[in-house]
Amino acid sequence: QVQLVESGGGVVQPGRSLRLSCAASGFRFSNYGMQWVRQAPGKGLEWVAVIWSDGSNKFYGDSVKGRFTMSRDNSQNTLYLQMNSLRAEDTAVYYCARANGLNHGYCDYWGQGTLVTVSS
Amino acid sequence: EIVMTQSPATVSVSPGERATLSCRASQSVSNNLAWYQQKPGQAPRLLIYGASTRATDVPARFSGSGSGTEFTLTISSLQSEDFAIYYCQQYNKWPPRVTFGGGTKVEIK
Numbered sequence: 001q002v003q004l005v006e007s008g009g010g011v012v013q014p015g016r017s018l019r020l021s022c023a024a025s026g027f028r029f030s031n032y033g034m035q036w037v038r039q040a041p042g043k044g045l046e047w048v049a050v051i052w053s054d055g056s057n058k059f060y061g062d063s064v065k066g067r068f069t070m071s072r073d074n075s076q077n078t079l080y081l082q083m084n085s086l087r088a089e090d091t092a093v094y095y096c097a098r099a100n101g102l103n104h105g106y107c108d109y110w111g112q113g114t115l116v117t118v119s120s
Numbered sequence: 121e122i123v124m125t126q127s128p129a130t131v132s133v134s135p136g137e138r139a140t141l142s143c144r145a146s147q148s149v150s151n152n153l154a155w156y157q158q159k160p161g162q163a164p165r166l167l168i169y170g171a172s173t174r175a176t177d178v179p180a181r182f183s184g185s186g187s188g189t190e191f192t193l194t195i196s197s198l199q200s201e202d203f204a205i206y207y208c209q210q211y212n213k214w215p216p217r218v219t220f221g222g223g224t225k226v227e228i229k
Contacts, residue, residue: 035218037164045156045164045207047218059216062121095163101170105211105218106154108175110163 002026002109004096009114012086022079022096022111030054030074033104036081038092039113048094049081050104063089086118122146122210126221132229133198141224143191143208152212155184155193158223159204167206168193195226203228 008020022034036048049060049070058070069082079096093115097107123146133139143153151171156164166175168184171191181196195202208221 044223045158045209045220047209047220050216050218061217101154102152102211103214103216105152105216106166106169106209107156107164108166108169110165112163 002098004098004109004111006094006096006111006114009094009116011117011119013120014087014118016086017082017084018086018116020081020083020094020096020114020116022081024077024079024096024098027098027109029072029077033099034070034072034079035097035099035104035107036070036079037095037097037107037110038090039095040089040092043092046092050099051079052104083116086116088118090116091118092116121217122149122213122219124208124210124219124221126206126208126224128224129222130225130227132227134229135200136197137229139195139198139202139226141193141195141206141226143186143193143221145189145191145210148188149210149212151187152210153184153186153191154209154211155182156207156209157202157204158207164207198226202226 003025005023035050067085071080093113095113096111098109125144153171155168158164172184205223
Protein backbone atom coordinates (compact mmCIF):
# COMPACT_ATOMS: atom_id res chain seq x y z
CA GLN A 1 0.00 0.00 0.00
CA VAL A 2 1.05 3.58 -0.57
CA GLN A 3 2.98 5.05 2.36
CA LEU A 4 4.46 8.48 2.81
CA VAL A 5 6.43 9.20 5.98
CA GLU A 6 7.67 12.71 6.71
CA SER A 7 10.52 13.50 9.06
CA GLY A 8 12.79 16.38 10.00
CA GLY A 9 10.36 18.68 11.73
CA GLY A 10 11.11 20.38 15.02
CA VAL A 11 11.66 23.72 16.71
CA VAL A 12 13.91 26.17 14.89
CA GLN A 13 14.78 29.83 15.45
CA PRO A 14 13.67 32.51 13.01
CA GLY A 15 16.15 32.96 10.18
CA ARG A 16 17.53 29.44 10.47
CA SER A 17 17.14 26.49 8.11
CA LEU A 18 15.54 23.06 8.26
CA ARG A 19 15.27 20.18 5.80
CA LEU A 20 12.24 17.93 5.69
CA SER A 21 12.25 14.46 4.17
CA CYS A 22 9.46 12.24 2.94
CA ALA A 23 10.09 8.52 2.43
CA ALA A 24 7.79 6.93 -0.13
CA SER A 25 6.89 3.27 -0.54
CA GLY A 26 4.21 1.08 -2.06
CA PHE A 27 4.26 2.70 -5.51
CA ARG A 28 6.70 3.56 -8.30
CA PHE A 29 7.94 6.86 -6.88
CA SER A 30 9.70 7.92 -10.08
CA ASN A 31 6.39 7.90 -11.98
CA TYR A 32 4.65 10.52 -9.88
CA GLY A 33 4.80 14.20 -9.22
CA MET A 34 4.80 15.15 -5.55
CA GLN A 35 3.60 18.10 -3.48
CA TRP A 36 4.20 19.70 -0.13
CA VAL A 37 1.17 21.21 1.58
CA ARG A 38 1.21 22.87 4.99
CA GLN A 39 -1.33 23.69 7.67
CA ALA A 40 -0.74 26.29 10.37
CA PRO A 41 -2.20 25.43 13.79
CA GLY A 42 -5.98 25.74 13.65
CA LYS A 43 -5.92 27.01 10.07
CA GLY A 44 -6.67 25.68 6.60
CA LEU A 45 -4.50 24.05 3.98
CA GLU A 46 -1.85 25.99 2.07
CA TRP A 47 -0.06 24.70 -1.00
CA VAL A 48 3.73 24.95 -0.73
CA ALA A 49 5.28 23.38 -3.82
CA VAL A 50 5.08 20.74 -6.54
CA ILE A 51 7.79 18.79 -8.34
CA TRP A 52 7.53 16.80 -11.51
CA SER A 53 8.23 13.06 -11.48
CA ASP A 54 11.73 13.49 -12.93
CA GLY A 55 12.45 16.68 -11.01
CA SER A 56 12.52 18.72 -14.21
CA ASN A 57 9.91 21.23 -13.08
CA LYS A 58 9.32 22.77 -9.69
CA PHE A 59 6.83 25.42 -8.70
CA TYR A 60 6.33 27.22 -5.41
CA GLY A 61 3.70 29.15 -3.56
CA ASP A 62 4.29 32.89 -3.32
CA SER A 63 4.83 32.81 0.44
CA VAL A 64 7.82 30.44 0.18
CA LYS A 65 9.28 31.27 -3.23
CA GLY A 66 12.98 32.09 -2.99
CA ARG A 67 13.29 30.58 0.50
CA PHE A 68 12.20 26.96 0.07
CA THR A 69 13.58 24.40 -2.38
CA MET A 70 11.92 21.14 -3.23
CA SER A 71 13.94 18.21 -4.55
CA ARG A 72 13.76 14.46 -4.90
CA ASP A 73 16.00 11.42 -5.11
CA ASN A 74 14.22 8.81 -7.19
CA SER A 75 16.92 6.24 -6.45
CA GLN A 76 16.09 6.54 -2.74
CA ASN A 77 12.32 7.10 -3.13
CA THR A 78 12.68 10.25 -1.08
CA LEU A 79 11.31 13.77 -1.36
CA TYR A 80 12.89 16.79 0.31
CA LEU A 81 11.98 20.32 1.30
CA GLN A 82 14.87 22.62 2.15
CA MET A 83 13.51 25.55 4.14
CA ASN A 84 15.75 28.59 4.58
CA SER A 85 15.23 31.98 6.24
CA LEU A 86 12.41 30.57 8.30
CA ARG A 87 9.79 32.90 9.74
CA ALA A 88 7.25 32.56 12.52
CA GLU A 89 4.52 32.32 9.89
CA ASP A 90 6.12 29.16 8.51
CA THR A 91 5.03 27.34 11.67
CA ALA A 92 2.78 24.51 10.46
CA VAL A 93 2.33 20.82 9.95
CA TYR A 94 3.99 19.97 6.63
CA TYR A 95 2.47 17.17 4.57
CA CYS A 96 4.02 15.47 1.61
CA ALA A 97 1.55 14.07 -0.87
CA ARG A 98 1.51 12.10 -4.10
CA ALA A 99 0.28 14.29 -6.93
CA ASN A 100 -1.93 13.42 -9.86
CA GLY A 101 -3.97 14.97 -12.62
CA LEU A 102 -3.44 18.15 -14.60
CA ASN A 103 -0.12 19.76 -13.67
CA HIS A 104 0.16 17.21 -10.84
CA GLY A 105 -2.52 19.31 -9.24
CA TYR A 106 -4.43 17.12 -6.77
CA CYS A 107 -3.13 14.74 -4.11
CA ASP A 108 -4.39 11.20 -3.79
CA TYR A 109 -2.19 10.02 -0.91
CA TRP A 110 -0.86 12.02 2.01
CA GLY A 111 1.66 11.45 4.76
CA GLN A 112 0.83 11.97 8.42
CA GLY A 113 2.70 15.28 8.50
CA THR A 114 5.63 16.70 10.44
CA LEU A 115 5.38 19.77 12.66
CA VAL A 116 7.70 22.70 12.14
CA THR A 117 7.73 25.36 14.83
CA VAL A 118 9.63 28.57 14.20
CA SER A 119 10.21 30.36 17.46
CA SER A 120 12.96 32.07 19.37
CA GLU B 121 -4.19 34.03 -7.79
CA ILE B 122 -7.45 32.14 -8.03
CA VAL B 123 -9.39 32.60 -4.80
CA MET B 124 -11.58 29.72 -3.65
CA THR B 125 -14.51 30.61 -1.40
CA GLN B 126 -16.39 27.93 0.50
CA SER B 127 -19.80 28.30 2.08
CA PRO B 128 -21.08 27.96 4.62
CA ALA B 129 -18.18 28.02 7.05
CA THR B 130 -20.07 25.62 9.31
CA VAL B 131 -23.11 23.48 8.65
CA SER B 132 -25.04 21.56 11.30
CA VAL B 133 -26.63 18.36 10.05
CA SER B 134 -28.36 15.42 11.71
CA PRO B 135 -27.13 11.89 10.94
CA GLY B 136 -28.99 10.53 7.93
CA GLU B 137 -29.67 13.96 6.47
CA ARG B 138 -28.19 15.45 3.31
CA ALA B 139 -25.39 18.01 3.41
CA THR B 140 -24.63 20.37 0.54
CA LEU B 141 -21.32 22.24 0.52
CA SER B 142 -20.48 25.00 -1.95
CA CYS B 143 -17.23 26.18 -3.44
CA ARG B 144 -16.81 29.17 -5.73
CA ALA B 145 -13.75 30.11 -7.77
CA SER B 146 -12.83 33.71 -8.55
CA GLN B 147 -12.30 32.70 -12.19
CA SER B 148 -13.02 29.60 -14.20
CA VAL B 149 -11.07 26.48 -13.25
CA SER B 150 -12.88 24.28 -15.78
CA ASN B 151 -13.36 20.95 -13.99
CA ASN B 152 -9.94 20.99 -12.31
CA LEU B 153 -11.31 20.88 -8.80
CA ALA B 154 -10.82 18.45 -5.93
CA TRP B 155 -12.51 17.93 -2.58
CA TYR B 156 -10.79 16.67 0.57
CA GLN B 157 -12.03 15.54 3.96
CA GLN B 158 -10.00 16.18 7.09
CA LYS B 159 -10.69 14.88 10.57
CA PRO B 160 -8.99 16.26 13.69
CA GLY B 161 -5.37 15.19 13.98
CA GLN B 162 -5.40 13.47 10.59
CA ALA B 163 -4.08 14.23 7.15
CA PRO B 164 -6.53 15.26 4.44
CA ARG B 165 -8.16 12.52 2.40
CA LEU B 166 -8.99 12.91 -1.28
CA LEU B 167 -12.71 12.47 -1.95
CA ILE B 168 -13.33 13.91 -5.41
CA TYR B 169 -11.15 15.01 -8.32
CA GLY B 170 -12.04 16.36 -11.73
CA ALA B 171 -15.02 18.00 -9.99
CA SER B 172 -17.11 14.82 -10.02
CA THR B 173 -14.95 11.67 -10.01
CA ARG B 174 -14.89 9.79 -6.72
CA ALA B 175 -11.46 8.72 -5.52
CA THR B 176 -10.64 5.12 -4.68
CA ASP B 177 -12.72 3.63 -1.85
CA VAL B 178 -14.84 6.76 -1.39
CA PRO B 179 -18.46 5.80 -0.62
CA ALA B 180 -21.14 6.56 -3.19
CA ARG B 181 -22.93 8.91 -0.77
CA PHE B 182 -20.27 11.50 -1.68
CA SER B 183 -20.84 13.25 -4.99
CA GLY B 184 -19.34 16.27 -6.66
CA SER B 185 -20.77 18.51 -9.35
CA GLY B 186 -20.16 21.77 -11.14
CA SER B 187 -17.72 23.33 -13.56
CA GLY B 188 -16.25 26.73 -14.27
CA THR B 189 -16.67 28.72 -11.08
CA GLU B 190 -19.43 26.99 -9.11
CA PHE B 191 -19.02 23.59 -7.45
CA THR B 192 -20.92 21.48 -4.97
CA LEU B 193 -20.08 18.54 -2.74
CA THR B 194 -23.13 16.58 -1.62
CA ILE B 195 -23.18 13.99 1.12
CA SER B 196 -26.46 12.21 0.58
CA SER B 197 -26.99 10.63 4.01
CA LEU B 198 -24.55 11.69 6.66
CA GLN B 199 -22.88 8.99 8.70
CA SER B 200 -21.14 9.57 12.02
CA GLU B 201 -17.73 9.24 10.36
CA ASP B 202 -18.53 12.07 7.93
CA PHE B 203 -18.40 14.83 10.52
CA ALA B 204 -15.21 16.64 9.53
CA ILE B 205 -13.86 19.66 7.67
CA TYR B 206 -14.10 19.66 3.88
CA TYR B 207 -11.81 21.63 1.59
CA CYS B 208 -12.08 22.36 -2.09
CA GLN B 209 -8.94 22.91 -4.17
CA GLN B 210 -8.37 24.15 -7.71
CA TYR B 211 -5.47 23.04 -9.87
CA ASN B 212 -6.30 24.66 -13.18
CA LYS B 213 -3.74 27.40 -13.43
CA TRP B 214 -0.46 27.36 -15.39
CA PRO B 215 2.15 27.70 -14.10
CA PRO B 216 0.83 25.65 -11.21
CA ARG B 217 -0.63 27.72 -8.39
CA VAL B 218 -2.81 25.39 -6.41
CA THR B 219 -5.22 27.13 -4.06
CA PHE B 220 -7.54 25.79 -1.38
CA GLY B 221 -10.80 27.08 -0.05
CA GLY B 222 -11.06 28.01 3.60
CA GLY B 223 -13.02 24.87 4.46
CA THR B 224 -16.50 23.94 5.61
CA LYS B 225 -16.95 22.23 8.93
CA VAL B 226 -19.76 19.67 9.03
CA GLU B 227 -20.91 19.26 12.60
CA ILE B 228 -23.54 17.21 14.33
CA LYS B 229 -26.88 18.95 14.82
